[in-house]
Amino acid sequence: MPKNNNIQKVLVIGSGPIIIGQAAEFDYAGTQACRELKKEGIEVVLINSNPATIMTDKNMADKIYIEPLTVATVKKVIEKENPDSILPNLGGQTGLNLAMELAESGFLEEHNVRLLGTGTEGIKNAEDRQAFKDMMESINEPCIASKVVENIEDAIDFTREIGLPVIIRPAYTLGGTGGGIATTMEELEEIANSGLRMSRVHQILVEKCITGWKEIEYEVMRDSSGNCITICNMENIDPVGVHTGDSIVVAPSQTLADKEYQMLRTSAIKIISALKIEGGCNVQFALNPNSFEYAVIEVNPRVSRSSALASKATGYPIAKVATKIALGYTLDEIKNEVTGKTYACFEPVLDYVVVKIPKWPFKKFLTANRTLRNANESNWRSHGNCAELRSRLNESHSFFGRKYG
Amino acid sequence: MIGYLVLENGEIFEGERIGATNVDTACEVVFNTGMAGYLETFTDPSYAGQGIVMTYPLIGNYGVIPEDFESEQIWAKAVFIHELAEFESNFRKKDGLNKFLRDYKIPGLTNINTRKLTKLLREAGTMKGYVTSSLDNMTEIMKKIKDYEVGQVVKQVTTKQPVSYGKSNEKQIVLMDYGFKHNIVNSFLKRDVGVTVCPSTMPVERILELKPDGILLSNGPGDPEKCTKEIDIIKKLSKTDLPILGICLGHQLMALAHGFKTAKLKYGHRGPNHPVKDLENGKVYITSQNHGYYVVADTVKPEIAEVSHINLNDNTVEGIRYKNKNIFTVQFHPEACPGPEDTAYIFDKFINQL
Known part of the structure; x- marks a missing residue:
């Protein structure tokens, strides 16, 4: 399938501040994307809160907005610039989250802005923990086995099913108090019992322990x-x-x-x-x-x-x-x-x-x-x-x- | 212990001898680009007569795992690697690579400049060479290289007697063994189809006595044009109504049986990363390949057959469908091992025709 010629003006969401956990790699990706769009003759509108990036250099985009990366500002930019599309998947998690919020609230549809690349459903299925788990199950791909249980018998049954060691994570406790790794059935009983007692809702998550894999x-x-x-x-x-x-x-x-x-x-x-x-x-x-x-x-x-x-x-x-x-x-x-x-x-x-x-x-x-x-x-x-x-x-x-x- | 690879153009590569250090041998030097899968590669009968240069620099990392072998022995004549891993890491490993080469009396060189060697082979094309510890008698070495020919190696690698794998109530096929890889048989057994592996020159009457539901022409080594007996048998098999699938050498032999031509590639396709387009559905698959010869596209007669798959890198023929017959053949390896499993659908397609 050749290029979609309805794409004329694209909004690129930048990667924002370079902080621990989100390094300059996303600037590298976003810059490559802007260059490629321009090469294709597409008008590029860029929004990024970080002026100290390569992608905010003058020649990278046709319009550059140095603004905070929030839903409100992105909305304003869209209203002002009327791009026909938005490229969300190259600016790291920040850009993806913003684009998803705009898509889910119906804002993009209202303003006739198309989400380029992976569809919202695909992004949701990958990002939402439960949706992801369900999808993996439906195609027979193993996730880390886990189950929420409310009594010791269920904890033991489930552990027998998935095998030791397991991690016990009590629900609604601070910093994992009452949880731990059980390598024997005796330890499991001890940790699960204390976890259940500590949990406000008397609930623990039994999860297969894959530390060391x-x-x-x-x-x-x-x-x-x-x-x-x-x-x-x-x-x-x-x-x-x-x-x-x-x-x-x-x-x-x-x-x-x-x-x-x-x-x-x-x-x-x-x-x-x-x-x-x-x-x-x-x-x-x-x-x-x-x-x-x-x-x-x-x-x-x-x-x-x-x-x-x-x-x-x-x-x-x-x-x-x-x-x-x-x-x-x-x-x-x-x-x-x-x-x-x-x-x-x-x-x-x-x-x-x-x-x-x-x-x-x-x-x-x-x-x-x-x-x-x-x-x-x-x-x-x-x-x-x-x-x-x-x-x-x-x-x-x-x-x-x-x-x- | 220092060793050398002398090439037919006179170029000499120095390295350290591994494996059978007392065995000197001539071979056809080819390169393989796989980053994993050295065991499958070394035991693939299609490498009979060849010395393999591994372009990936660290070989032997996960040791030797017998269940990953694609045949009973190492068929390559020599191996050339950049660095031999001394500390293997994998839960299934039994031995180290050096011992494995020694056990099968296969010589090798490590610490050899594989990048330079590969570049040379890409520019000059596949060359013959000689592995040795001494350069004292160069005239004799050059003569040995000159006289060396991979030749008709199918008769060395084919089974002596028919062997049956898996009793299936469903379907049974005959595999014509030109040097088959184990995973071809496994691919059928997994789909509940039994396989009888037959010698490459078994007469057609005896093949038909086995009452197969289909015929598989396997992969194998050497120059397809040298396989005249095999081609005669394929001509006869093509006249029956039996569905036939050809893989690699089997694909080339079927083409020759129909009067098409084969030729030698400059440096071959050997590796797990070759993009192939299925012209029927327009999809591209990443395939495992190992071949030095190919079917020349212009010689495929349109009244007899059509090209079904092409290689995206150089547009060479990767598959042929024969008209008005249940015959189709592929140049790549749907059985993978080593390499991607993307084209396993070829087996399903064939089995559906049985």
Whole structure:
């Protein structure tokens, strides 16, 4: 399907402030998107609250609004500029959330603004925890098994079903008081009983404990005709439990045999096909290191932090191609600019290894929590390509060593 | 221990010997771009007679996993890798790669400049080479390289006797073995279709005695034009009403049986990332490939057959559908292993015709 010529004027929502947890990767993606839109002869209106970005440079868009990224201001910009479309999936979570709010409130429809890329239903199914779980169940893709129970018998039954260890999370308690990890049935009884007692509503969540599993990600692209490719996969050297942003990540995966690699690749493609993603998408898996058992952790229905890593690692311009897909092109119509002859519909292979190492700005933020956990604390990363994994790791470490050693 | 790969153009690559360090051998040097799947690749009979350069730099990371083998042994004549992983990590691994190569008496080189070697092969095309520890007698080495020919290797890799897999009440097919990969058989067993693997030159009468519901022409090594006996048998099989599916070499042999032509690609398609367009539904699939020869598009006679699949990178023929017959063939590997499982629908399509 060629480009949709009804698209003449597009509003791009920028990534906002560069804060811990949301780094400059989104500026990189948004900038690529603006360039691509302009190249296609489309009028670009940009809104971003952060003037210190590349995308807010004068020549990146036709109109630039440096305004707070709130529903009210975006509404005002739409009323003033009358764009026919909005590109929400390249500015990180902020842009996506704003676009979703505007779509769900009916504002976009009222003003005849089309949402480019993945539809609202797909975004909702990926972002809403329960909707996502239901969808995964309907296509037989395993999520992390969990169940809300109100008595000890149900807790024991469910644990027997999913196997130990399990995490007990009591409902309505502060900071997880009364919860914990049970590795034996005795521990389960003890923790579940105390959890039930502590919970105001006498309710606990029993969840399969996957701490220590391998964390594997796939960067996937899909177009409106349903063609799917994986750009690359990545393996976190740290196991599940440490946020990807804080993990040492290598691309491609190092410890997966082809059987595991393809099992997860097939699953990632099944998932983005079910969500009807149009553009880039990131699928995160937890893989049991001692079996083929895996669980889908989450899906980002947009260009994400990992897309920037995947893009730099492979040379595949993910944001650019995602923009073209949003305009209606299919993967086999988009030229591969590296070769000039072939198309964007292929899977990059590497003859090197890429390592990403995080840097934590603890020197500047003295009171920041220094424990690695499931929220992102790092703000700067060293990327590098090298044929040898070991020398690359050493290089990255020494690079930071000089800075805060 | 230092070792060398001498190429037919006189270029020499130095590395460190691994595997069978006392075995010197000539081979046809080809490169494979897979980032995972070295076990499936090394044990794929289609590599018989060839030395494989792995473009991915770290090989052996997940060790040796016997259930991932695509045949009973390593068929490649030699392997060339950038770095051999010394500490393997995977819950299924049994051995390390070095021991595996030694066990099967396959020589290899590590610490060799695989990027330079691959670039050379891409520019100059597939070359013959010789693995050795000594460059003392270059005249003899160059003569050995010159005399080397992959030739007709199907007879080396094909089964000696028919072997049956899976008793199915549903359907039964005959697989003509030109060097089949295990996952082709598994792909049928999984779909409740039994398979009898037959020698590549088994006479048609004996094949028909087995009363198959369909015929599969498998993948395999070497130059398709050298398989004259096999082509004669395929000609006869094509005259029956039996549904036939050809994969890789099987695809090329079916084309030759109909008077089309095959030719050699400059450096082949070997890797898990080749985009193929199914011209019937317009969809693009990422396929696993391993071939040095291809069917020349211009020679496909339109009154007999039509091209059903093309390679998006170089527009070469990737599939042919034969008119008024239940015959279709593909150049890529729907059985994957290694590589993406996107084209497994080819098996469903074939089984629906049985």
